[in-house]
Each structure stands twice: as C-alpha cells, then as structure tokens.
Amino acid sequence: MSNKIVSIRELKREFRMGAEVVRALKGVTFDVEPGEFVTIMGSSGSGKTTMLNILGCLDKPSDGKYLLDGVDVGSLSRNELAVLRNHKIGFVFQSYNLLARTSALENVELPLLYNSSISSKMRHERAVKALEAVKLAERLDHLPNQLSGGQQQRVAIARALVNEPVMILADEATGNLDTRTSYEIMALFQELNQQQGKTIVFVTHEPDIAAFSSRTITLKDGKVVKDNRNTQVRSAREMLAALPVAADY
Numbered sequence: 001m002s003n004k005i006v007s008i009r010e011l012k013r014e015f016r017m018g019a020e021v022v023r024a025l026k027g028v029t030f031d032v033e034p035g036e037f038v039t040i041m042g043s044s045g046s047g048k049t050t051m052l053n054i055l056g057c058l059d060k061p062s063d064g065k066y067l068l069d070g071v072d073v074g075s076l077s078r079n080e081l082a083v084l085r086n087h088k089i090g091f092v093f094q095s096y097n098l099l100a101r102t103s104a105l106e107n108v109e110l111p112l113l114y115n116s117s118i119s120s121k122m123r124h125e126r127a128v129k130a131l132e133a134v135k136l137a138e139r140l141d142h143l144p145n146q147l148s149g150g151q152q153q154r155v156a157i158a159r160a161l162v163n164e165p166v167m168i169l170a171d172e173a174t175g176n177l178d179t180r181t182s183y184e185i186m187a188l189f190q191e192l193n194q195q196q197g198k199t200i201v202f203v204t205h206e207p208d209i210a211a212f213s214s215r216t217i218t219l220k221d222g223k224v225v226k227d228n229r230n231t232q233v234r235s236a237r238e239m240l241a242a243l244p245v246a247a248d249y
C-alpha cells in the first residue's frame, strides 16, 4: 500500500460548454507525502481551483487516477465520496464561507453534525479546542460580522481542523487579507504543519506567500510546468516580527 496522502496520475478535467470543450487539466501527475506543505501557483485560468476541487473530492476528474490516503477516489459513489471528504479533508476558502447568523463556535461545530457518533458535549469540546488552537478562545460567541477578516479566516481554519483531517486544502486563503494579516494566517499554517505535522495544499497567486511552503508546484494551461522544493523556507512568524508595527494577536 502507498503511504502517500495524494497520488495522482495523468489527471484530466474537461468541461463541456455546449459545443465547446474547455480542457482545464491536461494530464497532471504528482504525489504529496504526509507532512508536506505544498503551494500550487499559476496564472489565472491555469487550473488551480479545478485541481484543488478534485483533490478535495468536490469534483471528479474526467480521466486519470487519484488515490487519497490510499483510497481510489474514482471507484467511490457520491455518498462514499462525501463521507471520505468529511473525514479526510479540511477546506479553507478565500471568502471564508462562514454562516452569517451563526456564532464562531457553531460554525466550527458544523462539520461534526454529520457524524452521529459524536455527542453534543463532545462536539462543543472539540470546537472550543479548535478555536483555542487558532487563538480565538475569547471570541466563541461572536458572529462573523463582529470579527475582522483575519479572525474570520481563523474561524474557517478551526472549522477545517475540527474533524482532524489528514489534509488541509486552501484556495487563495490570504487573497482578501492585508500583508500583516496574511502573515499571521501563514504563521498559523506553518505552525499546524511544523508542530502538528498537518499536510497542507495551498493555492496562491503570490510568490511571497509560496515562500512559506516547502514545495511549489506551478501550473500553466492545465499542466505542471515546475515542481520545486523550497530550500529556504521563510518563517512567517519572523516576517511578522520584522514588520514596522508589532503584531497584536
């Protein structure tokens, strides 16, 4: 059996738009090992989101093979895929995707509602623990509009963590945030990766954000054109400390 978290081979995704066919992924092959922090880069339309949606089992490839933690995703039914996604994947989006009239705590409890073996007491405890891990223990009852952008993204990260997934996927997770807040979020991702060994796949446009990861895969027109190990990984915590005004979280 494979000990890889992700193993994809010649992955293709085509979208049919009437008579036209858009080939978003044209045969992508790579592996991700447990504990890696990978960024996916590439210009707009290169296939990053399409790739991430397939990795997260939100979408299926038109062709090729995808093993997630040793499971052949192509052989699963829609229901089995939903169960696999809920157990193995945590998602973080650019626009946070929190429920508006729902507290931070309830937003984080949400993924656990699908798991009938978890009692409401346990659900509460695990959500509190996840919010503590992102340093939001003081904001449990706040609604999303009572939180800053960076705090909302930390709630979204806590929600991604609460199921103890094998992999966290993030699509432009710092895209709406200023430099300082982006570094704070990247420091959090680096800590999750380095201290808890979380495997992370992170889509970004920005080379200075990619410099916080240990490997960068570059897509162009639906193909991998570069796959580099970063020898000098930058510390987001150090970059934060070097910014003119001290961080206050």
Ligand SMILES: Nc1ncnc2c1ncn2[C@@H]1O[C@H](COP(=O)(O)OP(=O)(O)OP(=O)(O)O)[C@@H](O)[C@H]1O
Pocket: 015, 016, 017, 022, 023, 024, 042, 043, 044, 045, 046, 047, 048, 049, 050, 051
């Ligand atoms: N559901 C869809 N139906 C039709 N075409 C699609 C669909 N999703 C994506 N595409 C096309 O596939 C290509 C890749 O899109 P994708 O969203 O993966 O790009 P991206 O690299 O994430 O871009 P961006 O940086 O702008 O977010 C684009 O040409 C896009 O128009």
Ligand SMILES: [Mg+2]
Pocket: 048, 049, 050
């Ligand atoms: Mg995209």
